[in-house]
Amino acid sequence: YLGGTGSANALDDYEEGTFTVTNAGDATGVITQESGEYTKIGRMVYIRIVFDVGTNFTSRSIGGLPFQVDTDLNGGSAWTPMNVLTESNNDEQIIPKFANGTTNIHFDKNNTNNSYHLPNTINNFYRLSGWYITNS
Numbered sequence: 001y002l003g004g005t006g007s008a009n010a011l012d013d014y015e016e017g018t019f020t021v022t023n024a025g026d027a028t029g030v031i032t033q034e035s036g037e038y039t040k041i042g043r044m045v046y047i048r049i050v051f052d053v054g055t056n057f058t059s060r061s062i063g064g065l066p067f068q069v070d071t072d073l074n075g076g077s078a079w080t081p082m083n084v085l086t087e088s089n090n091d092e093q094i095i096p097k098f099a100n101g102t103t104n105i106h107f108d109k110n111n112t113n114n115s116y117h118l119p120n121t122i123n124n125f126y127r128l129s130g131w132y133i134t135n136s
Helices: none
Strands: 014-019 032-043 044-055 077-081 083-085 094-098 105-109 112-118 125-133
Touching: 094 125
Parallel strands: none
Antiparallel strands: 014 032, 032 044, 044 125, 077 125, 083 125, 094 105, 105 112
């Protein structure tokens, strides 16, 4: 056991599973193929997502993360490199960001909150992996 006899063992809180990637309430965005896998150790959640966009999104978000993102991201979150297979705009750097207190991911362009990437049928196949801290 870790941390002495009186401490809870964080490794006791281990879980693996799958989840469904959603359009996060977008009125028009349609996801045609998706898969999501996660591993949760304590409050840290590692995810892997693959999804294909069937119709244009009017929002920059997808949803469906298996656990709510901590309301204070100063607690830690990070992304491993995200690969986006595109038919055009290959010079566009797409940055996924966890949305505090939700189960959503936002997509920004070129690491700025002032320029959003909307998942659409031109840039249609997305693969990403990373980790975040959850409240639970």
